[in-house]
Amino acid sequence: MNKKRPGGQTAELPSRPCLLSWASVVGKKESEGPLADTFDVASQDDTFGEKSWEKAESAMQKTALSTALKKANLAPGALDYLLAGDLLNQCIGSAFAARDQDVPFLGLYGACSTMAESLSLAALLLDGGFGAHTAAMTSSHFCSAERQYRTPLEYGSQRTPTAQWTVTGSGCVILGREGQGPRITHVTTGKIVDKGIKDANNMGAAMAPAAADTILAHFRDTGRKPSDYDLVITGDLGQLGHQLLAELLNQQGLQLPNLADCGTLIYDLNSQDVHCGGSGCGCSGAVLCGLLLNGMRDGRWKRILFCGTGALLSPTSTQQGESIPSVCHGVAIEQERQGA
Amino acid sequence: MNKKRPGGQTAELPSRPCLLSWASVVGKKESEGPLADTFDVASQDDTFGEKSWEKAESAMQKTALSTALKKANLAPGALDYLLAGDLLNQCIGSAFAARDQDVPFLGLYGACSTMAESLSLAALLLDGGFGAHTAAMTSSHFCSAERQYRTPLEYGSQRTPTAQWTVTGSGCVILGREGQGPRITHVTTGKIVDKGIKDANNMGAAMAPAAADTILAHFRDTGRKPSDYDLVITGDLGQLGHQLLAELLNQQGLQLPNLADCGTLIYDLNSQDVHCGGSGCGCSGAVLCGLLLNGMRDGRWKRILFCGTGALLSPTSTQQGESIPSVCHGVAIEQERQGA
Numbered sequence: 110m111n112k113k114r115p116g117g118q119t120a121e122l123p124s125r126p127c128l129l130s131w132a133s134v135v136g137k138k139e140s141e142g143p144l145a146d147t148f149d150v151a152s153q154d155d156t157f158g159e160k161s162w163e164k165a166e167s168a169m170q171k172t173a174l175s176t177a178l179k180k181a182n183l184a185p186g187a188l189d190y191l192l193a194g195d196l197l198n199q200c201i202g203s204a205f206a207a208r209d210q211d212v213p214f215l216g217l218y219g220a221c222s223t224m225a226e227s228l229s230l231a232a233l234l235l236d237g238g239f240g241a242h243t244a245a246m247t248s249s250h251f252c253s254a255e256r257q258y259r260t261p262l263e264y265g266s267q268r269t270p271t272a273q274w275t276v277t278g279s280g281c282v283i284l285g286r287e288g289q290g291p292r293i294t295h296v297t298t299g300k301i302v303d304k305g306i307k308d309a310n311n312m313g314a315a316m317a318p319a320a321a322d323t324i325l326a327h328f329r330d331t332g333r334k335p336s337d338y339d340l341v342i343t344g345d346l347g348q349l350g351h352q353l354l355a356e357l358l359n360q361q362g363l364q365l366p367n368l369a370d371c372g373t374l375i376y377d378l379n380s381q382d383v384h385c386g387g388s389g390c391g392c393s394g395a396v397l398c399g400l401l402l403n404g405m406r407d408g409r410w411k412r413i414l415f416c417g418t419g420a421l422l423s424p425t426s427t428q429q430g431e432s433i434p435s436v437c438h439g440v441a442i443e444q445e446r447q448g449a
Numbered sequence: 450m451n452k453k454r455p456g457g458q459t460a461e462l463p464s465r466p467c468l469l470s471w472a473s474v475v476g477k478k479e480s481e482g483p484l485a486d487t488f489d490v491a492s493q494d495d496t497f498g499e500k501s502w503e504k505a506e507s508a509m510q511k512t513a514l515s516t517a518l519k520k521a522n523l524a525p526g527a528l529d530y531l532l533a534g535d536l537l538n539q540c541i542g543s544a545f546a547a548r549d550q551d552v553p554f555l556g557l558y559g560a561c562s563t564m565a566e567s568l569s570l571a572a573l574l575l576d577g578g579f580g581a582h583t584a585a586m587t588s589s590h591f592c593s594a595e596r597q598y599r600t601p602l603e604y605g606s607q608r609t610p611t612a613q614w615t616v617t618g619s620g621c622v623i624l625g626r627e628g629q630g631p632r633i634t635h636v637t638t639g640k641i642v643d644k645g646i647k648d649a650n651n652m653g654a655a656m657a658p659a660a661a662d663t664i665l666a667h668f669r670d671t672g673r674k675p676s677d678y679d680l681v682i683t684g685d686l687g688q689l690g691h692q693l694l695a696e697l698l699n700q701q702g703l704q705l706p707n708l709a710d711c712g713t714l715i716y717d718l719n720s721q722d723v724h725c726g727g728s729g730c731g732c733s734g735a736v737l738c739g740l741l742l743n744g745m746r747d748g749r750w751k752r753i754l755f756c757g758t759g760a761l762l763s764p765t766s767t768q769q770g771e772s773i774p775s776v777c778h779g780v781a782i783e784q785e786r787q788g789a
Binding site for chain 1: 451452453455456458460500501503504526527529530534536537538539540541544545547548550551552553554555556557558559560566569570573574576577578579580581597626638639640641643761762763764765766769771774776
């Protein structure tokens with residue numbers, strides 16, 4: 110059986126892999142925002158007891174994984190594959206978190222789309238018949254990202270109005286071929302879209318066209334209507350990127366009444382001094398593994414399209430005058446009907 | 450059907466995805482080595498006509514992809530997924546190469562194991578029923594790697610005897626659910642292994658235990674014997690790592706008479722001043738997509754186990770005193786019997 114039409118971007122997953130459990134871990138600023146109650150672990154110490162920001166980021170992933178495994182009542186050895194990535198050079202946040210896990214490991218780099226990318230592949234592997242349990246995981250940390258991508262924290266550089274604030278957070282989902290929980294029905298894998306935006310402080314504008322491209326592909330491939338989703342939510346477009354996305358979709362004749370963005374939800378944009386909102390792998394990771402999946406479990410949403418957005422630039426590509434290639438991966442998640 | 454036993458690391462691929470075509474692109478030094486005749490494109494200009502080493506690396510990937518597609522007589526639009534990664538921060542070698550391809554893109558980070566990781570996932574997706582064609586690709590470039598991981602080229606730093614030389618090269622494989630060519634029968638996904646080696650100039654020693662772990666898992670999971678393979682070949686352990694691997698396997702009672710390493714084959718270790726041999730994603734990528742797959746096509750080997758080895762460190766993790774987590778992914782490739 111071919112589960113993906115030639116030329117399309119969407120795979121249909123007949124086995125509907127199940128999200129058995131999930132966990133979110135965040136830092137202090139996130140614990141002071143509007144989603145505070147949705148996270149599993151919120152540390153008041155952004156070092157997480159470690160000696161460097163990079164080690165702190167790994168510690169977040171380890172905590173997210175162990176918390177999610179505990180909720181699913183599984184040992185790490187029960188995982189057939191762990192798929193993870195992050196923003197740090199050489200993805201050390203994930204590699205050092207996975208080092209102690211004794212689990213087959215597949216490292217990913219999808220920039221801030223990594224929660225959706227890891228979830229996509231974790232679901233595709235299960236639907237393909239490769240094992241019984243997989244884990245999808247990611248993280249970002251404001252302090253490790255800021256010094257790697259921008260300027261030393263101590264420098265106190267002023268931020269542009271279009272800038273976003275990298276979320277200190279991690280999300281981890283445990284998937285099963287069988288079990289109870291929300292299920293993944295479709296995976297829409299993004300193409301790289303680059304409309305020539307070169308401003309690394311305006312990533313929402315760079316990523317919005319990629320998000321539009323993938324969302325349009327999803328509706329085209331599946332034949333679904335906007336009303337089929339209670340929520341279509343992007344990862345970290347921020348306030349400006351979110352508006353641009355709505356405009357781009359409208360231009361293509363797609364009105365999504367329930368369009369939202371994790372980056373505008375995780376902080377209070379009026380009071381938390383984050384400019385256009387949250388960003389980073391941990392933004393969509395922690396919002397998925399908090400607000401969104403808890404909300405599905407509690408009956409708030411029946412069907413969502415989770416669209417992780419990523420800007421595939423590096424400081425080096427920016428210094429060399431390059432524009433920002435972006436990508437967005439969409440994952441359709443559906444809550445099982447009660448008693449079904 | 451579950452194609453992977455719980456607790457094992459090996460997936461069996463009943464559909465045996467086919468390697469339809471492959472292409473290798475290398476630089477000047479590689480074109481002066483013993484494998485010169487096996488590469489599709491060997492440039493005498495390591496800039497590949499670009500203005501930076503990073504752009505040169507992307508150009509190599511683009512050439513590898515277009516060459517492989519041409520050999521398979523396919524347009525980029527025929528690809529259901531492109532899986533690629535490289536060593537550069539934020540994997541810009543791959544992102545900028547994939548930007549112009551109009552193909553669903555999944556970015557990977559497996560350090561120098563990326564050729565095996567991308568091949569693994571490209572095969573698993575096809576066997577899972579997700580599309581008809583996939584591509585697996587990677588690259589490395591001596592000049593972009595040297596300045597990112599070590600010192601500015603102009604500095605002319607002296608190299609330790611255990612050091613290896615990052616290959617300027619790229620490899621790309623086009624896979625099909627159907628067609629003619631060598632076939633992937635098993636994929637053994639590695640766990641992260643870290644025996645505490647901290648010397649970033651001795652990555653062979655860091656990676657050898659990971660290679661041993663995955664090779665032992667492959668034989669344990671499949672019940673195969675060493676004589677079932679004409680060749681078991683690692684990616685870039687180099688001379689020292691290769692010797693360590695043989696010792697580690699011997700200690701576990703596994704003698705592999707046909708054990709080799711891409712890193713010791715790609716250069717003449719006596720005359721090319723590369724110390725312990727070649728390294729980098731492009732090392733195993735270019736050797737797979739030249740010597741190895743050409744050799745299978747020509748009847749030199751019937752069955753090989755291709756084991757990409759990766760050291761998941763970063764300069765930051767080394768500066769913070771960390772040891773080197775390593776990983777190795779194994780892919781069993783089998784040439785179709787004539788007339789079968």
